Amino acid sequence: MMKKIFLVLTLLLNATVFADSDVAVPKDELATETVYPIFDQAKSVRNRNVQTTGRIDVGLFGGLALTEPIANTTKFGIAANYHFNEYHSLGLFYVSNSSGLSKDAEGLKNDFGLDFSRAPQPKSMIMFDYNYKPYYGKMSFTKNGVINTTIYGSTALGVIQYQHKTYPALAVGVGERFYFNKSFSLKTDLRLFVHQAPIPFKSNVLCDGSKVSCGSNGAAGDPIPTYDSFSERITYTTNLEIGVNYLF
Amino acid sequence: MKKNMLKISLILMSLNSVGFAKATKPVAKKTAPITVQKVANPNAGLKVYTKSANSNIRNQIANALTQMKSGQYVQAANNLLALSRRPELSAERTQLKYLLGVAMMELNMNQVASFQFVDVIKSADAKYTRQAIEKLLIVTDKLGDETLLNYAIQRIDVTSVPTQHRDMLFYRMGEIKQKAGLYSEAVQLYSKVGEKSRYHLNALYNMGLSQAEANQTDLALGTFQKLLNSRTAANVTDTNKVAAQMAIARTLYQKKDWEASVDAYSKIPRDHMLWHDSIFERSWAMLRAARFRSALSNFQSLHSSYYDNFYIPETLLLRSIVYLYICKYDEMDKVLTLFDKQYGPVEKSISNFLNTKSSAESYFQELNKTFQIKSNEDAELKTQISYRALRHVADEGDVRRSFSYIRKLLEERRLIDANPQIKSSSIGAYSLKLLVNRTKSAKSSTGDMVKAHLQNMLVELKDLKEQSSLIRYEMINGKKESLKKRLAGKDLGEVQVDDKKDRSFYVENGFEYYPFQGEYWLDEVGNYHYLGKQNCE
Incomplete structure (x- = not known):
């Protein structure tokens, strides 16, 4: 039967007809439906460009504490994640906070003589980071290339170290990775950190004496407090992180 | 193609038999009732004629009948089974078996019931054979047991079958004739299936199929069109509607009206299982219409990862033939190698x-x-x-x-x-x-x-x-x-996008345009377009 079909074709189609200039797709071949074909398993993507299952990715990133009023808002970190499958991964990240004060705190020092460097500052943090990656997609800006992307939710648990003490910390957030090829990606994370932290706003201890108007001791300034003397409370900080990752 | 038509027919039949199982009710007997307690009870008129003088046996039979009438089918079935095994009731065995079959039908145990009716038919007791055949027809239709169904049909007199079951009988008889290659007889039988019957749509489809098999393509087209028209108000993915559309496309192909066939195939909705067959068959029609580029577009979908589990070896050879016509020998080589790689292990x-x-x-x-x-x-x-x-x-x-x-x-x-x-x-x-x-x-x-x-x-x-x-x-x-x-x-000189073996394919879905990198998305399947050109001089 098959032999017959192919032989008939060979005889019938002796003339080749094909578009010989620019190929224009006939309108009747263009999509008219937005529904999906039915398969046994309705997987939205097959043969993914970026396959993370069983792979480790390592990345470097920089962060900005968007709601931090006193301490330096910039930080840098390193992260590593193991991807159990295309949906779940578990990793570890370490963040080192930049030393010094935020611009606002610097302003307060210059204008009012309030020296917030007397208050304890966060130095670093280390956390286990679980990611759930429900969304995988692709986009094209120029039509010359395709960028694959994943959007994920993150939950991290670990510790944050201040100059005098270490506190447990929890972070929840969302992130997105943009893959420039099958391994290299740009990563952004928005995380909300929750942890116990010293309150830097303490009266009669912050005046450095540079402004007479500050504090009761005038030019002598307030005595330097011990870090332990600052009271503590639950603190919420929103962080934006941007980095690069490589899948091994 | 013919094989695929048959496959759809069988899909429709199996759908039908499932639907039928829900609705069929046992038929009331015509014999006079002994004691009537519930007018609506279909078994109210049951009785057993016995010559036995044994009062104990007579009581047991009466007891079983009472249980049947009052809907205590399990007890009735137990008693009837016991009675049917008694050697002194060999004369009444046919009646008892028949009643046992009815009781099992009521319990929705159609297979067990069917065996009782077969026993009755084998006993050749004219008094009960006709009723047993009717019942057997019903239970085997529910079961989808073709062997017993054919057994019943071969023995039945159509005129003796109650009107409500005649449509089913005509339909099943049509199937038998169709399978035997007696298409004109099959068409006649299918045409007798009433419009209100649940078998009507299947009968119409099979009628068209028989006409197509008999090479009466115009008649077949008319029948399929009638089926399609009857489903105008139905959902887009209604199987009868889609099957009718598919059948029209196939019949047009059979008529060698390639362009009309391509057009008919393109009307198959993407979210129906038949769509997969339609893109492959449309590729054949496109090839016959010398629309090579269009055929290749379909193959990009058919040979995507979504079809890894589909058995479609012919598509690879067809693709290689299209490449042959446009002198894409490297592509041919790749496709033929793929055929060996995919179907060698299968073989x-x-x-x-x-x-x-x-x-x-x-x-x-x-x-x-x-x-x-x-x-x-x-x-x-x-x-x-x-x-x-x-x-x-x-x-x-x-x-x-x-x-x-x-x-x-x-x-x-x-x-x-x-x-x-x-x-x-x-x-x-x-x-x-x-x-x-x-x-x-x-x-x-x-x-x-x-x-x-x-x-x-x-x-x-x-x-x-x-x-x-x-x-x-x-x-x-x-x-x-x-x-x-x-x-x-x-x-030829001109460098083309698909000259190199390692080049990317290009796809277009009508809305966006991406370089293709081997990743397949569900929403893109069916929307790939081949943009290569022919290499022939």
């Missing part, structure tokens, strides 16, 4: 299995794994035969019907297991034994069916392999001619 696995396994049971078990994998692709089940081959066999109409029948037997068994009253009774033990034997034999016959399909596939694959070799020869010949032309200074 080997089938051949190995056929050579090493002989029992029907092993074929059944192998196929049974397919249904588990189908519902859960990640199931860690190993099949000895390639999954794509098994999946194809599992989709064959006769195998589907056979599995549907086995499922109904299992449902009957579950019914017994779930009801302690039945399970602990003698009728329960009797039914279980009967069902176990019947299931075993059904599995065995399904296994044989699977084996036969695998043997056919092996022959087909060997034939296709031979075709592949021929096409490869044409490819080498084409390459040689092309080189000759180059040497003679007729080089």
Whole structure:
């Protein structure tokens, strides 16, 4: 039967007809439906460009504490994640906070003589980071290339170290990775950190004496407090992180 | 193509039999009632004629009848079974068996009921044979047991069948004639199926199919169009509607009206299972209409990862032929290599299995794994035969019907297991034994069916392999001619997007345009467009 079909074709189609200039797709071949074909398993993507299952990715990133009023808002970190499958991964990240004060705190020092460097500052943090990656997609800006992307939710648990003490910390957030090829990606994370932290706003201890108007001791300034003397409370900080990752 | 038409017909039939199972009610007997308690009870008129003078036996029979009338079917069935086994009631056995069958029907145990009716028919008691055949027709239709159904049909007198079951009878008789290749008789029988019958749509489809088989393409088109028109208000993905559209496309192809066929195929909705067949068949029509680029666009979808489990070896050869016509020899080479890579192991696995396994049971078990994998692709089940081959066999109409029948037997068994009253009774033990034997034999016959399909596939694959070799020869010949032309200074010169083996394909779905990197998305399947050009001088 098959032999017959192919032989008939060979005889019938002796003339080749094909578009010989620019190929224009006939309108009747263009999509008219937005529904999906039915398969046994309705997987939205097959043969993914970026396959993370069983792979480790390592990345470097920089962060900005968007709601931090006193301490330096910039930080840098390193992260590593193991991807159990295309949906779940578990990793570890370490963040080192930049030393010094935020611009606002610097302003307060210059204008009012309030020296917030007397208050304890966060130095670093280390956390286990679980990611759930429900969304995988692709986009094209120029039509010359395709960028694959994943959007994920993150939950991290670990510790944050201040100059005098270490506190447990929890972070929840969302992130997105943009893959420039099958391994290299740009990563952004928005995380909300929750942890116990010293309150830097303490009266009669912050005046450095540079402004007479500050504090009761005038030019002598307030005595330097011990870090332990600052009271503590639950603190919420929103962080934006941007980095690069490589899948091994 | 013809094979596919038959497949749809079988899909429709199996759908129909499922639907029918819900609605059929037992038919009231015409004999005069002894005692009537409930007017609506279809069994109110039951009676047993006995010559026995034994008052105990007479009481037992009366008791069983009372239980039937009051809807106590389990007790009635137990009593009737016991009575039918008594040697002194051999004269009444036919009546008792018939009543037992009716009781089992009421309990929705159609397989057990069917055996009682067959016993009655075999006894050749004219008084009960006609009624038993009618009942057998109903229960076997519910079960989808073709063997017993044919057994009943061969013995029935159409005029004796109550009007409400005649449509079903005409339909089933039409099927038998159609299978025997008696198309005009089949068409006549299908045309007798009333418009209000639940068999009407299937009958129309099969009528069109019979007309197409008889090469009466215009008549077939008219019939399919009638079926399509009758489903105007139905959902876009209504199977009858889609099947009618598909049949129109196939008939137009049969008429060699390629463009009209392509147009008809394009109307098959993407979210229907028949769409997969439609894009492959449309590719044939496009090829015949010399629309090579369009045919290649379809192959980009058909050869995507979404079709990894589909058994479609012919598509690869067809694709290579299209490349031959546009002088894309490197592409041909890749496609033919892919054919060997994908279907070589399939052929080997089938051949190995056929050579090493002989029992029907092993074929059944192998196929049974397919249904588990189908519902859960990640199931860690190993099949000895390639999954794509098994999946194809599992989709064959006769195998589907056979599995549907086995499922109904299992449902009957579950019914017994779930009801302690039945399970602990003698009728329960009797039914279980009967069902176990019947299931075993059904599995065995399904296994044989699977084996036969695998043997056919092996022959087909060997034939296709031979075709592949021929096409490869044409490819080498084409390459040689092309080189000759180059040497003679007729080089095409122009660099094309698909010149290099490692180049990316380009796709367009009408809205966006991406370089194709081998990643397939569900929403893009069917929307790939081949933008290469022909290389022929």
